[in-house]
Amino acid sequence: MAKPQLHNSYHFLLLLLICSCSVHLSKQLQQSQYETLMKIQELLDYPPVLNSFYNSSDLCNIEPTPSLTLVCYEDNLTQLHIVGDRGVHPLPQSFSSGSFFDTLGGLSSLKVLSLVSLRLWGAIPGSIGQLSSLEILNLSSNYFNGPIPVQLSYLKNLQTLILDNNNCSGKVPGWISSLRTLSVLSLKNNSLSGVLPSSLKELETLRVLSLSRNNLSGEVPDLHNLRFLQLLNLADNHFGPDFPNLHNKLITLVLRNNRFQFGLPGELSTYHQLQKLDISLNGFVGPFLPSILSLPSMVYLDIHGNKLTGMLFQNMSCNPELGYVDLSLNLLVGDLPSCLEVGNMNRLVLYSNNCLSNVEQMQHPSNFCHNEALAVKVLPHKENNKKPTAKSVISLSMVGAALGGIAVVGVVLLFVRKVYNKDSMKIPATCRLIMDNVSNVNTLKLLSDAKCISQTMKMGATLPVYRTFTLEELKEATDNFDVSSLIRESSHGQVYRGKLTDGTVVAIKSMKMRKRHSPQMYTRHIEMISKLRHRHLVSALGHCFENCMDDSSVTKIYLIFEFLPNRTLRSYISGQKLTWIQRIMAAIGVVKGVKFLHTGIVPGIFSNHLKITDVILDQDLHVKISTYNLPLLAENKGMGYSEVPYYGMKARPLARTQQDEKSDVYDIGVILLEIILGRPITSQNEVVFARDLLQVSITIDESARKGIVDPSVMNDCSEESLKTMMELCVRCLGNEPRNRPSVEDVLWNLQFAAQVQNVKNNQELV
Known part of the structure; x- marks a missing residue:
């Protein structure tokens, strides 16, 4: 399922850059470059994606596919795109990344090189610097490790560099600023660490900077001069504590799950092109800026899991296109703005665990937010009014921290x-x-x-x-x-x-x-x-x-x-007591609980072997996971959930690999199966059969899908919501762990399924 357009700005920009290359198909490729392609095929162990090489003597005129595209200008190869499957065609043990890139050096006229999901491994060799004409380099979803080679600085024409989903380590290099034409820099989901180089501010042409899911830390350098920057994603790192200094032309800003603190800058109210803002799971304190809700381009806002204060009023205004809002787990008081009430607008709004009045989602008493706000009150505004020098700020901070400590x-x-x-x-x-x-x-x-x-x-x-x-x-x-x-x-x-x-x-x-x-x-x-x-x-x-x-x-x-009383999610579903939207919200609760186990503490807790009978619902249908994996003592192994909640943890060794994370995603997929089908799934054979049934129904039509969903909600669920749930379930149950979605992606898709279902429910009420 495709995500909304605001999430595609990265891919749109990449496509725009590729399409901007001059293209003219030739009748025949140079013999030396033809031989280089044949050698590449051999080094990759003749993957199925390159089978078309056997059927054509003129490789420039091979029909492009999503897996293979070659583009020539006159008699030179200028673009090479190969997209494989990481899990299907492993490379031989004799593979050498050095030899592979030495061979690629024979394609000196390449402007675009995209080698995705080919299971390439080893360090990115310095010989990549031979491809001096490169403008776009995409090596994502491979197994490259080690530092980013300095030889990439030789590629003075480089406009796009994508190394996502690898194992690259070390720091983001300071020499990156020498790539003066760079527009896209995406290094997400690697093992990069340390602080960001201040030289990033010199990349004045940068439009996309994505560094999420690394181990980066420290202050974000001053990026205010990057006036063309449209997307900044720093999620799931250790940045902080100050909000970064940015230009107000951003379209997407994601700072989720870092260590940002203090207050939000008032300048956020001037980000008139901002479509997505996610600052969730940080330590922000001080007043929330209600004007963000009415920014003219805002469609996605997530501030949950902070300590933001302030009073909301019913007559506050919102952007009519605002589709997703999560204000939960803050210290907000007052009334939920009427523009955010689900009954009035086609949007998903979450606001629990504040101190709001006259709302449906769970809230604290008003004195809770007042007391908590006093406990976290800070003094940055007073210091800002005095405008001290940099030295005095450091000195006062050190003295204040010592005295305060x-x-x-x-x-x-x-x-x-x-x-x-x-x-x-x-x-x-x-x-x-x-x-x-x-x-x-x-x-x-x-x-x-x-x-x-x-x-x-x-x-x-x-x-x-x-x-x-x-x-x-x-x-x-x-x-x-x-x-x-x-x-x-x-x-x-x-x-x-x-x-x-x-x-x-x-x-x-x-x-x-x-x-x-x-x-x-x-x-x-x-x-x-x-x-x-x-x-x-x-x-x-x-x-x-x-x-x-x-x-x-x-x-x-x-x-x-x-x-909690013993009322499991299975008992509610089998008893036909939950509506379709209630089932989705229960699944969202489960996934949020799993996400906290993975990322809410250090070290995270994985391999939880979650079952639907481990999910308890209280009288308000509030979801809680009763059993999860925490080794206490070897003498207590094997004590798990029975007819009543265990009120404890399963005793298995802690594990923190990606595969263990994806094992929890598989368990979520089994729970989604029962939610969709409305009957118990008690064996692995049943899981496989039901998954295949869903897979087939997805490719047919709505009647096929409605034919296998729980009859009690068949007429309740919308077509788009049901299909989203089925597609997500099938992906979670994939045989190859690395192909399953992340917990974060599962949560996003569930929230989308809830959103489109609420749209249907609202339409029926009108």
């Missing part, structure tokens, strides 16, 4: 000591020994862990603060662990239902741990558990350690979780 640490230490001393009076001797050695250190670690605090505030703000419980509290909550409170018991431990003194119902997991490891090892696991707090996860609320009186070699660990 000392003050915060002092307050925290006093608070912790006070609370700890108070609690220690209540703790029985059986629990006190381990808590003396572990819990106090653990609490200090959690309070000083900025990542944990940030994510907790952003994603789990509706939960009580994670804390250490006393054994007396747990006994009181469970009537001294009475059998009437027991939910489940196994050889590994018990799960109890408890009710705290404030009325909160919790699930208490009791586990016996042999003292094979130090208390500090247990603490590391507890620290990770404490960070897993998200609105779409059954989250931990606290823990308690206890020494067993009858066996000094055994320690008990109590983990306290949210309590």
Whole structure:
């Protein structure tokens, strides 16, 4: 499924550059260049995409296809485009990238070279500098590693450089500024690190700069002079803390999932050509700029997961073309603007976890946003008014940071000591020994862990603060662990239902741990558990350690979780209780939970082996994942979801490879199958059969698709929404992990399916 036009500006520009090349087909290619192409075919091990070489003596007149295009001018080859399939035709072990590019050097007249998804590997050799006529170079979706070679600086005519989806490492080189005609620089999804060179500001012809999904960090250099820049994508790095200085002619600006802080610059209100703005999952504070909603070109706005404040009013204006808005997980108060109400406009709007009034999506009480805003208030505006010099800014920042750090640490230490001393009076001797050695250190670690605090505030703000419980509290909550409170018991431990003194119902997991490891090892696991707090996860609320009186070699660990009734997504779907749009929104909740497991904490949690019976819905149809992969202790392996929520984590080794990320995408695909078909999928054979059924129906017509969807929603779902869901499901269930979509792409497509479904629902109401 194609994404909206604003997401295609990158590809449109590339096509425009390619088409601008002068083309004149010849009757015959030079013999030396013909032999070079034959050698390239041999080095690539005769891939099927080059089979047409066998059927033509005049390669210049081969009919172009999406996989192969050759363009000649007079008797020289000027463009070579080869697009393979990374997983179908692996290269032989004898392949050498050096030999391959040495051979390409024979095509000295090339202006455009595109070698995509050919499984090319090794370092990009310096011999690429021989192709001095190159204007466009695209080596994306291969396995190139190592630094970007300096010999690329020899290509003085280069206008487009694309190295996406490789394993390139090292820094973005400073010599990149020597490519004075560069219009497109795309290096996304590599392993680049370090800070960006300040020389980027010298690329005055740059139109596209895409560096997402790397390990880049530090301040973004001043790019205000790049007045032709239309697309800037820095997502999924570690940039920050200041908002970058940019020209206001941008069309797409993506800063998602970085470390930006402080306030938004007022100049954003002058970005009249801006169509897409995504600053989500950062640490922005201070006032939100409502004028962004009415920017004349704005169609996509995502600010969720920050600490932006301010009051919204019903009479605020929005751009009529605004199609997607996510304001959730901020500190906004007031009323949702009427122009964003779903019933009035054909758009998808998310705004939960603010303090708005008279709205449907979940909100905090108004005092929550006021208190949180006070807690994160900063002073950059006062400093800006004084306009200090650069040296004074650095000096004041260092002094202020030191004094502020000392003050915060002092307050925290006093608070912790006070609370700890108070609690220690209540703790029985059986629990006190381990808590003396572990819990106090653990609490200090959690309070000083900025990542944990940030994510907790952003994603789990509706939960009580994670804390250490006393054994007396747990006994009181469970009537001294009475059998009437027991939910489940196994050889590994018990799960109890408890009710705290404030009325909160919790699930208490009791586990016996042999003292094979130090208390500090247990603490590391507890620290990770404490960070897993998200609105779409059954989250931990606290823990308690206890020494067993009858066996000094055994320690008990109590983990306290949210309590949810056992109403799984499968039971809702099989019972025909969910509408089509409710099913999509449930899937969105699942994917957001998985996305948090992958990116919301460090290290991420992958290979979660998610099942539809692991997805719990509360009475408001709010989705939470009850079981996910966190190794606590080897003694507790194999304890997973049963007839009731497990309220814990599956014990499997942590894994962080791309393949493990895509295994979670496959599990999401199986859940989508049940959502679409409306019946349980219980075996791998059923998955394969159902996937093939969907694949066939996609290629036929609407009646075929409506014939296999759950009859209870057959007349409810729109054609475009159903087809989007089916296409997404089939992609998630692809046999080759690397061909499955990313979690981010899955979320985008689900939101699109919800958007087009809402359009249909609104039309039916009119």
